[in-house]
Amino acid sequence: MSGSTPELEQELDGEGLLKASERRFERAVGVSFALSFLATIGLGVVYWQGGQTQLEGALLFVALGGIGFGIVAWGKYLVPQGPYVQEREELRSTESEREAFVQSFERGNKLILRRSFLAKLLGASVGAFGVITLFPFIRSLGPQPKKMLYVTNWKKGSALVKSDGTKVHSTDLEVGGVLTVFPEGHAGGAISQSILIRPSFEDIVTKPGRETWGPQGYLAYSKVCTHAGCPVGLYQELTQQLLCPCHQSLFDVMTGANPVFGPAPRPLPQLPLEIDPQGYLRAQAGFDEPIGPGFWERA
Amino acid sequence: MNYKPIDWVDERLGTAKFTRKSLNKIFPDHWSFMLGEIAMYSFFILLATGVFLTLFFVPSSADTVYHGSYAPMDGHVVSQAYASTLNLSFSVRAGLVMRQMHHWAANVFIAAIVVHLLRVFFTGAFRKPREINWIVGSLLLMLAIFEGFLGYSLPDDLISGTGIRIAYSITLSIPIVGSYLASFLFGGQFPGNKIIPRFYTIHILLIPALMAGLLGAHLAIMWHQKHTQYKGKGKTEKNVVGIAMWPAYAMQAGGFFFLTASVLAALGGLVQINPIWLYGPYIPYKVSYAVQPDWYMGWLDGALRLFPSWEITGFGHMIPTVFFPAVLLPGVTFGLLMAWPWIERIFTKDTGAHNLLESPRENPWRTSIGVGVMAFYMVLFFASSTDVLANTFDVSLNFVLWAFRVLVFVIPPIAAYVAHKLAAEAGSVESAGRPRKAMVVFRSNEGEYTTEESDPRPELEFKRHAMHGDIAQSLPEESRLHGEATEKADDGEDYAFSVSSVADTPAEEIGERPSGGSGVYEVPRGAPGSGGGMFSPRGPVHSKEVSDSEDEE
Numbered sequence: 001m002s003g004s005t006p007e008l009e010q011e012l013d014g015e016g017l018l019k020a021s022e023r024r025f026e027r028a029v030g031v032s033f034a035l036s037f038l039a040t041i042g043l044g045v046v047y048w049q050g051g052q053t054q055l056e057g058a059l060l061f062v063a064l065g066g067i068g069f070g071i072v073a074w075g076k077y078l079v080p081q082g083p084y085v086q087e088r089e090e091l092r093s094t095e096s097e098r099e100a101f102v103q104s105f106e107r108g109n110k111l112i113l114r115r116s117f118l119a120k121l122l123g124a125s126v127g128a129f130g131v132i133t134l135f136p137f138i139r140s141l142g143p144q145p146k147k148m149l150y151v152t153n154w155k156k157g158s159a160l161v162k163s164d165g166t167k168v169h170s171t172d173l174e175v176g177g178v179l180t181v182f183p184e185g186h187a188g189g190a191i192s193q194s195i196l197i198r199p200s201f202e203d204i205v206t207k208p209g210r211e212t213w214g215p216q217g218y219l220a221y222s223k224v225c226t227h228a229g230c231p232v233g234l235y236q237e238l239t240q241q242l243l244c245p246c247h248q249s250l251f252d253v254m255t256g257a258n259p260v261f262g263p264a265p266r267p268l269p270q271l272p273l274e275i276d277p278q279g280y281l282r283a284q285a286g287f288d289e290p291i292g293p294g295f296w297e298r299a
Numbered sequence: 300m301n302y303k304p305i306d307w308v309d310e311r312l313g314t315a316k317f318t319r320k321s322l323n324k325i326f327p328d329h330w331s332f333m334l335g336e337i338a339m340y341s342f343f344i345l346l347a348t349g350v351f352l353t354l355f356f357v358p359s360s361a362d363t364v365y366h367g368s369y370a371p372m373d374g375h376v377v378s379q380a381y382a383s384t385l386n387l388s389f390s391v392r393a394g395l396v397m398r399q400m401h402h403w404a405a406n407v408f409i410a411a412i413v414v415h416l417l418r419v420f421f422t423g424a425f426r427k428p429r430e431i432n433w434i435v436g437s438l439l440l441m442l443a444i445f446e447g448f449l450g451y452s453l454p455d456d457l458i459s460g461t462g463i464r465i466a467y468s469i470t471l472s473i474p475i476v477g478s479y480l481a482s483f484l485f486g487g488q489f490p491g492n493k494i495i496p497r498f499y500t501i502h503i504l505l506i507p508a509l510m511a512g513l514l515g516a517h518l519a520i521m522w523h524q525k526h527t528q529y530k531g532k533g534k535t536e537k538n539v540v541g542i543a544m545w546p547a548y549a550m551q552a553g554g555f556f557f558l559t560a561s562v563l564a565a566l567g568g569l570v571q572i573n574p575i576w577l578y579g580p581y582i583p584y585k586v587s588y589a590v591q592p593d594w595y596m597g598w599l600d601g602a603l604r605l606f607p608s609w610e611i612t613g614f615g616h617m618i619p620t621v622f623f624p625a626v627l628l629p630g631v632t633f634g635l636l637m638a639w640p641w642i643e644r645i646f647t648k649d650t651g652a653h654n655l656l657e658s659p660r661e662n663p664w665r666t667s668i669g670v671g672v673m674a675f676y677m678v679l680f681f682a683s684s685t686d687v688l689a690n691t692f693d694v695s696l697n698f699v700l701w702a703f704r705v706l707v708f709v710i711p712p713i714a715a716y717v718a719h720k721l722a723a724e725a726g727s728v729e730s731a732g733r734p735r736k737a738m739v740v741f742r743s744n745e746g747e748y749t750t751e752e753s754d755p756r757p758e759l760e761f762k763r764h765a766m767h768g769d770i771a772q773s774l775p776e777e778s779r780l781h782g783e784a785t786e787k788a789d790d791g792e793d794y795a796f797s798v799s800s801v802a803d804t805p806a807e808e809i810g811e812r813p814s815g816g817s818g819v820y821e822v823p824r825g826a827p828g829s830g831g832g833m834f835s836p837r838g839p840v841h842s843k844e845v846s847d848s849e850d851e852e
Contacts, residue, residue: 047392047393050392051392051393053395053396053399053568054568054569055568056393056396056568057396057399057564057565057566057567057568057569058565058568058569060396060560060561060564060565060567060568061561061562061564061565061568062561063561064557064558064560064561064564065557065558065561065562065565066561067554067557068554068555068556068557068558068559068560068561069554069558070554071550071551071553071554071557072550072551072554072555072558073554074550074554075546075547075548075549075550075551075553075554076547076550076551079546079547079550080543080547081328081542081547082325082540082541082542082543082547083328083533083540083541083542084325084540084541084542084543085325085533085538085539085540086323086324086325086525086538086539086540087537087538087539088525088536088537088538088539088654091428091524091652138483139483141483141484141486142482142483142484142485142486142487142493143482143486143487144479144482145478145479145481145482148478148482148487148488149471149478149488163584180584182584188582188583188584189583190464190489190490190583190584191488191489193583193584223584227468227603227608227620227621228464228465228468228469228603228621228625229464229465229467229468229489230461230464230465230586230590231461231583231584231585231586233584233585233586234588245586245587245588245589245590245686246461246465246586246590247600247603247604248604248685248686248696248700249608250696259608261696261697261700262604262608262700263603263604263605263606263607263608263620263621264608264620265608265609265610265619265620266610292468293468293471293472293619293621294471294472294610294617294618294619294620294621295471295472295477295478295481295617295619296473296474296475296476296477296478296616296617296618297478297615297616297617298616298617299612299615299616299617
């Protein structure tokens, strides 16, 4: 029975099977392989000439597709498709086989546990090794967070600088102007980045207790979104709102960057500003709360 | 022929017995079984193109001044990762094709996994004994999503850098260990200079190795358990009906690898993807409008947008808002996904093994739950473009956001309800989903007419037989005219179906499955051979089968 019946042998030998429809498929397969061959030559030429992305893609398509189409058509139309039947074997073992397995396994167990003290000692040393090697491995990856998430580079008296490091003067922004600023010496920093906005020429009080934070209409907020940490990069002058382009949180500039829309849970921390006698903008102090998204230790 | 090499190997490994069995292994043939193949072949192409990319990519966030053939960026200070990606795109021959193929293959890979998963879900292929492979497959999907995210994070462009920043915030949001995890992963505060090399190691070494192992297990288990099959003629719980591994299946599957590769090559060469030179390098304080991740991250991005600004504080601790959509939601998603075979069993109380697949209409409840869950993730996916939708349709962002917040709860139940109705009603129609049958009218010598249902699409069967033998020879015109066919049909001849190769299964038994469709009908083994059909090429043919059982002889 099975694969060795004369009929199957005959089918597999392909004897006497060449019929008109088969000749059609043979031609198609042949053309397909030939096209692939030509495309591969073309690919070589293109590559040799310095390469061209679109041509390479198209030629690869024909080269690989020709092989693929040819083999599939050959395998589908020029070899017998059956359908053939195969019985499934029972997956589960017989009861006696299972019992034999359990017996063998337990026999081995007994041989080990006969020296139970040695086994316990082995367990202790492997366990200790595992735990002790795990800890330094994890700890070597990075420092403990400690105060990292609570502080930025803003300090009392930090001058505001632009991304190129030049100091920001109180005449730099017109009303409606907006600028990304950093503490002096840390231009371009991801954590200290803040957004400076000038909605007016008058002093602005965004919240009680922040009477002196907005001199001459300058307001500065942390630019790190309190939702997922993207830069809150878009200022809509008309509505005086800041928009985070990642998940569309909106913050109201005039009332202390309170979130008015979207998934952000907290206002952007505000940087208290002052203008020094030379007219340069400085921070009165750092942020009074951690910037950016929340974390477990943050109350 | 000379079999020396075969002898050489066999005498040392004894491979002939096993490989012979494998060559005769039977694979059920259905288009939906190709979906997993697409995924696997995409994985191979990812490995091949990925190795190419590693030869040129420099995983470093150290600054360098770009001087290369992309003039607009010339002289800019960028990271080495970004510069080397530009170089391999513009200065390395075929580099851009390889890079774009790699990116396209990643997208196709995950898409194929998802559609393959849906096929397995809706046909109940995950039921006993295949729960292990369901879990292995789910793990592969999880790893693939991680792997994809890591991959598109590597070039250090503006969009991927923003993505890494979000990943940092998500890591940070995990209760208790979040800030430690984030610090350990990034080697300190974001961004630092360690994340690109670390992502690189994980992307090219750790996850691919895990995936290769799991993929091997996935295939080995499938091979060992044998493939499921759809219900149909001659197909039972205890057999596999299909094409033989060698040569038909091997050729079709092998050729299909090349077809997958060719489509990916066409995409890679002709359809631009991830043009990082247009995004610019990552600068932490810059951000681009309409920032969206690759498609498979869309549902997470959408969830991040839709989830309200709830943040839980108390006892000196905080559970940040992103924890819920970005950690809890995926955790629950994959947890439920992997537990599904057992969840379903609670309700169906079905502990039996199944090798025959169900049609979605045969199990309206499963279908409805699947469609509902799919709808949920689809809404989340579309919610990842709230800003684009608001702009395109000129409506307020506020409206779009609230619309999605409502839709995410409204659409899934509606979709589930409709799916249940459709499935239940289609399932109750006896002929639903079956091929239409032609009625063949016969006239006997005496002039008596009889009608006979033909087998499905007889013209196809003609074609099939035409390949195996000259149909004109095996089907003399007279036989029909002389009423032989009716007699044969009465004898139980399954004349259109290729009985010549379906083993020892009487035609009456093969003919139809019981209506209602859920039933499994058994074919009595060892029933008298049905003999050759009237269309069969070489006259009556003895029953035969291709099976492993020869070894037992």
